[in-house]
Amino acid sequence: MDMTELILTEKHSVAADFAKALGVKTKKDGFFEGENYVITWAVGHLVELYAPDDYDPGLKKWRMETLPLIPDTFKYKPMGKTLKQFKTIKNLVKQSRFSRIIIATDAGREGEVIARTILLQSGVVDKERMVRFWTSQALVPKVVRATMEQLQPLTHYDRLWRAGYYRQVADWLVGMNLTRALTVRLGDLFSVGRVQTAVLALLAQRKQERETFVPELFWLIKIRFKSDKGEWTGHWFKNKQTRITQKETARTLHQHLKQETDPGTVLSLTKEKKKEPPPLLFSLTDLQQEANARMGFPAKKTLAVAQSLYQDKKCLSYPRTDSRVLGTTSLNLVRDILAKCQTAYPDIFAGVDPQQVALSNKRVFNDARLTDHHALIPFKPIPAGATPDEKKIFDLVCRRFAAAFHPHCHFENTHLITEFGKETFQTRGKVILEPGWRRVYHIKSRNKDEAEPIPPLCKGDTGTPEKILCEEKKTTPPPDYSDALLLKDMTNPGRYVAEENIKKLYRGEIGIGTQSTRAQIIETLIRRNYIERTGKRLVATDKGIYLIEQLKKCATSSVLTSPEETARWEMKLNAIALGEAPDGQFLKEIKTFVTQAVGELQTKVFDIKKFSQALSRANAKEVGKCPACGNSVRELPKLYACDGTGCDFVIWKRMAGKQISPKMASNLLKFRKSGPFKGFISKKKKRFSAGLVINKVDGKWKVNFDFNTSKAPDTCPPESPLHVAMDMGIMDMNETPFKTPPALSHEPSSSGTPDKKGCCPMCKGKIIEGKTAFGCSNWRPEHGNCRFVIWKEILGKRLTEKNIETLLQGKKTRAYVFKPLKGEKFKAALKMVATHGNAFAIQILPADIKNNTLHTQIPCLR
DNA sequence: GCAAGGTC
Structure with missing residues (x-):
């Protein structure tokens, strides 16, 4: 009897791990084949839900009358791009020569769905031959072989599959129905979804917070003290408050202090030794945040670079992970990697002794905190020929990895209180005693004042006031989102949630969207004209704001704009996976929700005037950035206009009888100068050529003709x-x-x-x-x-x-x-x-x- | 023309 077994993994790289572990050497077209094993792989989801028009071609057209779309049974079809691999798998799973089929897709909800939908679509039903390979540990040969000894019956994971299925179907129902309903009503594409709409709501809220923000003035009083032991700056405080909100109060106090003749006296000086453990290893989101903050990389770019390091350069572990730890079986792997890196990067790894690395380091080795994959780590030194971006990302990962095996950072906090003129002044200092992990992983200090060392003072020491300052300050609005900040809030939206048990959920592993898709979601919002990226900033457009505003006014549909609701759905899906919720209830609720929401959107009175305004702007193509304020300059019917509030920079589409094309405008904005161009007509009806320049005249940015570059009418270079x-x-x-x-x-x-x-x-x-x-x-x-x-x-x-x-x-x-x-x-x-x-x-x-x-x-x- | 989830 043939004892060959078939293994199905989620992706090629995992199949390669299996092949290595099981000694399978022959690679065929779409699978590995050995004596005892045939190993094949998926490419993520190979099968997807039908599109509406797959059920009925009549649904190609988006019409209100056909909503809500609620299929009786949801059907699947193979995805076009990966059809070939799907056929390979289908062909294999149907063969009777395999004594067992081992499902080894990623250990999680989606991994389960990927395997089950492929099997379903292949027409394979006998689950008797099927077993589940399940581990989140790094797939080193030892782990693969050990887990192969502990294969589980497939039925153990049926509930997880159900949960995944409901996730898919619920997202489909909400997305297809509400996107169509809104789009049909508003006459322009308005996509909606559980994840994208919740994220857009965060961005819309932030923009409005910033726009309605009224800065408030406050005053701070500082004194520079000097003694023979050194100088220090004391900041006035009373009852833990350092801000004075009344100008008069601040002025009076300032005057009073200036008249004080006695020196300041040190009231107390407390020192506290503290230690700080190294940061956890990188999850993808952590890496994306750091790369955005340090190098300005958008989330998508970091993912692409990490993917290439993983896939082509093979020097990075699987990047789409939300885990920040490794499994306990990875100890030897870690030692190996550290040894290799030590040779290649002595400056980063010199302080680590691979043999001292131990499983007792729970911040690194922690099976309980493993999810589908382990944390992002380097596998080996980066090969030659890597791009500068790849080097930067790899360096970041290496440093984080090295930091994890360094000792704690030891520092000393000093809190000094000086009394002067019957008022109290505080000075805080932070001195790093032993940098530990900070030697290889630098983090900027948030507080500038902490950088200054405090002189070696004792209680009762006196200091003469050198300078007594009263500074006027303004409260600042919350910052614009960047990729880093947005990813942070998507990963942990807890602070936008009121309900306590949902807050708890968000503090755990659940966020808005998943690691694999967060970068994509940001790009989707940009593509839909809901948000815009300007440098590092991500800002909601009028269109985005409009959508959120309108949805918030809807009794039912408004739930999409609140992170609470996505969390509640996740809670229910978890309950299904754990077998704690009655099957079918969740889907029923979603269907009711969708039906109600569609009804509501059908009858809702939309604020159309605001809408058309919002729309004409959001859909207007950007031709460049405003020289005056940096906002987008967009093409409108008669002109290119800056859409910065309060900015009136424009480029007219017609200048001296000549049409200014978007390309000309775009170049003009980019280079501040362009041309010369032929074909202008002067007031005296004379044709002339001229360049265009943007310059500041009387404090205002304007477009002017530039005759210096075009003394010869017909000798302009032919190129635009x-x-x-x-x-x-x-x-x-x-x-x-x-x-x-x-x-x-x-x-x-x-x-x-x-x-x-x-x-x-x-x-x-x-x-x-x-x-x-x-x-x-x-x-x-x-x-x-x-x-x-x-x-x-x-x-x-x-x-x-x-x-x-x-x-x-x-x-x-x-x-x-x-x-x-x-x-x-x-x-x-x-x-x-x-x-x-x-x-x-x-x-x-x-x-x-x-x-x-x-x-x-x-x-x-x- | 539509979601979110995988992977490339």
Whole structure:
């Protein structure tokens, strides 16, 4: 009898772990095959719920009359992108040669659903042959083999599957029905969902808090004391309060203190030694938060980088984890990794002795706190050829990992109270005695004052007041969300929840959405025009605010805007998984909810005026950022307008009879200068060419014509600014240094003499070749945004590399024949000359004096 | 044109 067993994992990497552990070496198309085992893998979910129109093609069209959509039985279909792998698995599970099918998808609710839906869709029903492999430990060979000895009957996990199924179905019902209802009513796409709407509500609330925030003034009194032992700053306080809210009170106190003649006396000086354990290992969200805070990476980018380190470079563990610990079976794995890293990164790992690592370190090894996967850790040193971003992320993970095996950080807190003029002043200090883990994992101190050491004072010491200050301060609104802050609130929304038992739930493992999807959710909100990313900030748009506002006014649908409700759903799903809730109840409730919500949205009176305003703005495409305030400048019917509140910066779509295209506007905003362009018509009906510039006139940002760059009407470079920018982009990528020596060290040639050797005369950068021009390598904004170029084609004449070199040396080329598109051909030489400012132009020097009218120049500016 | 959950 054939004793071959089939193993199904959630993803390829796990299948590879199994193959290694079980000595299976042969890789076939879509599975590994050995003597005793065939190992195949899913690619996450391979099967998904039907779309509405799969049930009935008539549902392709979104109509109110067809709502609510509540299928009697939910059906599944294979997903298009992974159809091939699905077929491979289907083919395998149907074969009778396997004595057992071992389900080894990830140990969690979704892992269960992934396996069960695949089996269901494959038509496999006999559960007798099926067993469940279940562990959250790192899948080192030892763990794989040990867990293979403890396979569970599949039925043990039936309830978990039910819970997962209800999660899927509930999200489908809510999403499909309410998205359609709102969209049909409002005439524009308004998606809604358990996760995205709750997150959007957080962002909307934050924006409104900030907009309605009224700063309040308060005053702080500080005294700088001086004694022969040193100096310190005391901050006034009374009854634990340091803020004075009345100006008059502060003024009176300040006056009183200034008249005091006796010195200050140290009332007390308390010192307290404290220690701080190293931070826990990284979960994905933790890593995303840190990478966002330190390097400004969006959550999605961090995930992508981590994925590549995991998948291609194989130096990082599975990134989509919400666990911050390792399993106890990972001890030897950890020792191995530490030893490898110690050789590669002595500066980070020198303080760790792999043999001293012990299971007693419960902050690292803790089976009880393991979830689907273990924490994110390095597996081995990063291979050569990694990108700078990959190096940064990897370094962060390594440091966090190393920190975990370092001793606590020991520090001493000092609290000094000085009495002066019958008032009390406090001074706090923090001195790190033994940095421990902070040696490798630096964390910025939140309090600046703590940085200053306090002199070695004793009770009764006196100090003379050097300076007595009364500072006026303002309360500040809560900060805008960033990826980091939003991820934090999604992971732990407890502080937005009133109900105590739900708060508790949020303090545990439940958040809004899951680790794997949080970054995606943020991107979805951006795609839906609900929120916008500006630098690090994530801010709700008018459209987003509008949706939340309207939903909040609905008796039933409003639950989507509150984190409480998602938590309540999770609670119920947990109860189902634990067998503590009657089966079927949950789905019934969801169906009722959806039916009611649809009814409500059908009849609701929406505030349409506000809506259309919100919409026209949110759907208007952004062309760039406002020079005045940094907000988005958007295309509206007649103009491009900044949507910052109170900002009135605009670019008119029509200037002097010429249409300003979105591309022109976008370049103008990016480079503050663009063109020159042909085809403007003056008030006297004369055609003219001009560049456009954005500059500040009388304190206001405006778009003006720039005639300096366009003395020659018909000699403008043929490229649009966009092409130029793209061209420069290509130049940067395939940077091929032009045959010139590197930048010289003599002073910049603002004197007007072009550089003799051939580097950029404006900034001494390298000259690099692009598709249509030779330009300065410092073209990127972060490198100084140097705008020097020499176009390869001038009036129909293609310049050779030799020509460019001659021009860069400030010499005259020989005379060439030019054939402009308009006008007669002529013979002229070229020479680069200095123009106004530190700018340059190619001068056209006609050989025939009769052609003097053509005596003109082409600016070397993009 | 729609959700959220996987993985790539």
